Amino acid sequence: MAARRPTSLPSERAVWAEAQAALLDQLRSGDAAHALNRLARAGAQLLRGGFCRIEALHEGQPVADGVFEAARPRQAAGEAATRPWQAALVHLGMPVGILQGRVPTGIDDAALAPHLQPLLEAAAALLASWLSRRDDLSSDPLSPVRAAMREGGIFVWEWDLATDSLGDIDEGGRMLGYAPNVIGHTQADWDKLIHPDDFDLVEDAYQAHARGETDSFHAVYRAKAADGSWRWVEERGRVVERDAQGRPTRMFGTQSDATTQHELAQARQDQLAAEAANAAKSQFLSRVSHELRTPLNAVLGFAQLLEVDRGEPLTPGQRRRVQLIRQAGDYLLAMIGDLLDLSLVESGRLPMQAEAVPLAPLARDCLDLLRSQAAAAGVVLAQGVVRAGLVVRADAMRLKQVLINLLTNGIKYNRPGGSVEFTARVDGERCVIDIRDSGIGLPEDQLDKLFQPFQRLGRESGAVEGSGIGLALSHALVQAMGGQLTAHPLPPAEGPGTIFRLDLPLAPR
CATH class of the missing domain: 1.10.287.130 (Signal transduction histidine kinase, dimerisation/phosphotransfer (DHp) domain)
Structure with missing residues (x-):
C-alpha cells in the first residue's frame, strides 16, 4: 500500500522547482554558498515550520563556517503546531551535512523524506561543491577577484529578490566585524543594521533604481558594527535581471567602509x-x-x-x-x-617687514620706556645677559610692540619690591628671549588658555585693568614673524612668577 502523501506540505512540483532553482543559481554564479543560502530560505517556506538549517560536515564533524540557515516570519495564530525534523545529506555515498527544520505535527516521517528528496539532493550536491572549493581558491575563478577586492576594502553582494536571499552577506558582515552566519542571509537581516535615520534614504535610492529612474543604486549610510559603533558604508548596485512585468529579480553590488572618508x-x-x-x-x-x-x-x-x-x-x-x-x-x-x-x-593682511634687528639696543629702548611705570609700581626692571651683537630676523616695530606688552604685563601683575628681568641667548640658529617676573604667577592648568583673545584667567574683576587682547596679539605677531611665544611658571625654588619665552630666528650673517 502506498504511503500517504503529507498534504500539509507544498506539492512535489514546488519542491522540484526550488531545488532546480538553487542548482541553477550555483551554475550561473559559481557561488555554492549563495545557492545554499537561497535553498535554506526556500526550505523555511517549504517545511511550513518557519525554520531551515543546512550544516556542512567534514569527516563527520561540523564545519565552523559551513552553516546556512533561514527563518520565515513568525507563525500566524491558528497555524498548526510544529516539531523538529532533520535528515542526513549524502552525496555519492558520502555524508556531507545535515538539514534541520521544523515541520507541522502529524506529518508521516515515512513519506516526508521521499517528498522532500529533491530538496535534500540539491542541498547535498551544493554542500559537496562548497566543501570541495572552500580551501581551494584557484578552483573558483571569482574567488581570487573577490579576495583582491576584499583586500582593497570592497565587498561583493548578490540579492535574489524572489527569495530575499542576500548572497555574500558575510562579506559585508566581515567589513563590520561580524563572524560568519551571525547576521542572517536576507536583505531584511541587513536592513536591521542600517541606522534608523538613514533607512529611508537607502530605500528611496533603491526604489529610484528599481523604477529605472537611475542607472545604478548608490547610497551612503550608517550601519551598526559588531562592537556597537556606527560605521559609514558606501553601497553601489545594479539590477541585472527583471521578470516579464519589469520587476527586479536579481541585483549585484559592492560595499565599502566609508567611515574614514566621511570623517x-x-x-x-x-x-x-x-x-x-x-x-x-x-x-x-x-x-x-x-x-x-x-x-x-x-x-x-x-x-x-x-x-x-x-x-x-x-x-x-x-x-x-x-x-x-x-x-x-x-x-x-x-x-x-x-x-x-x-x-x-x-587674516594675514598685517604688513610685516622682516629685517635684521639688533636686540640689545631694542631691549634698552623698551626698558627705558617703562622705567617710570615700573618705579610707580615699586618694581625693578633689569636687563640680564644679552650677548653683544645678537641680531634677530623680525619686524622691528612689531617686535618692540610685543616686548613692551610682555614687560608691561610683568609690571602690572607683580608686587611691590618685585622684579622683571630681560635676558637673551643663542640656541643653534634661534634666539631665545626670556622675560621673567616675580609676580603672582599663572595657574599651570590654565596656561593653554592664556593666548586666547579676551581671556584673563579669572582676573576680570581684579584691580589691574586689561582686555585680554594683548597676549593674544603678541602670540599672533610672534608667529607671523616665524617665531613662537610660550609661558611657563617659575621653578618652585624661585617662588611664584612667570617666564614668557620668545623663540625667534637669528638674522643671516
Missing part, C-alpha cells in the same frame, strides 16, 4: 566653517575698529582743546576730570588698535 569630509567641512567664521570675525573686528576710532578721536581731540583753552580755563576739578576722560580714551584707543592689529594678523 575626513566632515573635518574638512568643519575646517571650512571655522575659517569662514574666523574671516567673518576678523572682518567684523576690522570694521568696528575703524568705526570706533573716528568718534573716539573726536572725544580725545575735544578733551585736549578743553585742557589748552586759555579763553575759558578749567578749574582744578574740571581739569582732573578731563584728564580722566583722556586716560580712559587713550586706553580705549590702544585697545581698538590691538583689536585691529589682531584681526589683520589673523
Whole structure:
C-alpha cells in the first residue's frame, strides 16, 4: 500500500522547482554558498515550520563556517503546531551535512523524506561543491577577484529578490566585524543594521533604481558594527535581471567602509566653517575698529582743546576730570588698535617687514620706556645677559610692540619690591628671549588658555585693568614673524612668577 502523501506540505512540483532553482543559481554564479543560502530560505517556506538549517560536515564533524540557515516570519495564530525534523545529506555515498527544520505535527516521517528528496539532493550536491572549493581558491575563478577586492576594502553582494536571499552577506558582515552566519542571509537581516535615520534614504535610492529612474543604486549610510559603533558604508548596485512585468529579480553590488572618508569630509567641512567664521570675525573686528576710532578721536581731540583753552580755563576739578576722560580714551584707543592689529594678523593682511634687528639696543629702548611705570609700581626692571651683537630676523616695530606688552604685563601683575628681568641667548640658529617676573604667577592648568583673545584667567574683576587682547596679539605677531611665544611658571625654588619665552630666528650673517 502506498504511503500517504503529507498534504500539509507544498506539492512535489514546488519542491522540484526550488531545488532546480538553487542548482541553477550555483551554475550561473559559481557561488555554492549563495545557492545554499537561497535553498535554506526556500526550505523555511517549504517545511511550513518557519525554520531551515543546512550544516556542512567534514569527516563527520561540523564545519565552523559551513552553516546556512533561514527563518520565515513568525507563525500566524491558528497555524498548526510544529516539531523538529532533520535528515542526513549524502552525496555519492558520502555524508556531507545535515538539514534541520521544523515541520507541522502529524506529518508521516515515512513519506516526508521521499517528498522532500529533491530538496535534500540539491542541498547535498551544493554542500559537496562548497566543501570541495572552500580551501581551494584557484578552483573558483571569482574567488581570487573577490579576495583582491576584499583586500582593497570592497565587498561583493548578490540579492535574489524572489527569495530575499542576500548572497555574500558575510562579506559585508566581515567589513563590520561580524563572524560568519551571525547576521542572517536576507536583505531584511541587513536592513536591521542600517541606522534608523538613514533607512529611508537607502530605500528611496533603491526604489529610484528599481523604477529605472537611475542607472545604478548608490547610497551612503550608517550601519551598526559588531562592537556597537556606527560605521559609514558606501553601497553601489545594479539590477541585472527583471521578470516579464519589469520587476527586479536579481541585483549585484559592492560595499565599502566609508567611515574614514566621511570623517575626513566632515573635518574638512568643519575646517571650512571655522575659517569662514574666523574671516567673518576678523572682518567684523576690522570694521568696528575703524568705526570706533573716528568718534573716539573726536572725544580725545575735544578733551585736549578743553585742557589748552586759555579763553575759558578749567578749574582744578574740571581739569582732573578731563584728564580722566583722556586716560580712559587713550586706553580705549590702544585697545581698538590691538583689536585691529589682531584681526589683520589673523587674516594675514598685517604688513610685516622682516629685517635684521639688533636686540640689545631694542631691549634698552623698551626698558627705558617703562622705567617710570615700573618705579610707580615699586618694581625693578633689569636687563640680564644679552650677548653683544645678537641680531634677530623680525619686524622691528612689531617686535618692540610685543616686548613692551610682555614687560608691561610683568609690571602690572607683580608686587611691590618685585622684579622683571630681560635676558637673551643663542640656541643653534634661534634666539631665545626670556622675560621673567616675580609676580603672582599663572595657574599651570590654565596656561593653554592664556593666548586666547579676551581671556584673563579669572582676573576680570581684579584691580589691574586689561582686555585680554594683548597676549593674544603678541602670540599672533610672534608667529607671523616665524617665531613662537610660550609661558611657563617659575621653578618652585624661585617662588611664584612667570617666564614668557620668545623663540625667534637669528638674522643671516
